[in-house]
Amino acid sequence: MKTEETLRLEKALEERCVRKREYGAKEVTIGFKHDGHGDEIVDFMTCDSDSIIRCYELKVTLQDLRSDAKLSWYGDYNYLVVSDSLYQRNVPWGNYIPPYVGILCGTGLKSMRNAKKKPIGEDMRVLCKDSLIRTLFWKMEEYRNAQDLDAMKALRKNAEDTAQALEDYKREHDRVVWTSNDYEFYWRKNHQNDDFSVEKQAQEERKQYALRKEGKFTWIDSTCPVCGAHSEEKTPYCPYCGSDLRRLGDV
16 A cells, blocks of 8 residues: 555656657566566656656655665666755665666655766667557556546436436335325215216316316305205315315306
């Protein structure tokens, strides 16, 4: 697991690549097993338009520097990139790095010791460039897969939201149907009208609304024609049996 300081140093090197118009990658595996390589990883490697190779090894603590992890110096120019806190410890750098290796400090990559050019053969230059190109390809694949994964997650989330919305709609639909059926059942019981339905009642209400606007809806007297009960006041429904006491007028 990389520390936050290591990640910041890597980001600083990536930004430096952009500024200097170089192409580079972190964690570059050198060569292949079949050619006697493949077991070394350069923390960061770049190449410019003149095919100059630069290799960077990152160390943020003294323990990192003293570890058994091999420091790989394959470039024309090689650098040890250290954290500010590590550099301030006045480390005897000559005990850990060759004299041609430069030292860059902190996320500002301040040069504390210049790198000297190291002669490398053409075969090594080709090997480094091939290794860098291979790493860049796989980094691109990882990025593309990550993008595809994000898109897949977004589609899955959208599908889940749609399924939930459909389930909510079905529950609401079932509730409305149940309420309608329940209302129809008890209306028929209470009003002794087996032909009643919400649909018919809605049609009737629309019809009554239109007629009422035209002044064609009137009341009958207060005596219920169904149960014969009499009320002192005219009401829309019989207070005893619930029958509708309205009628359409002749006007």
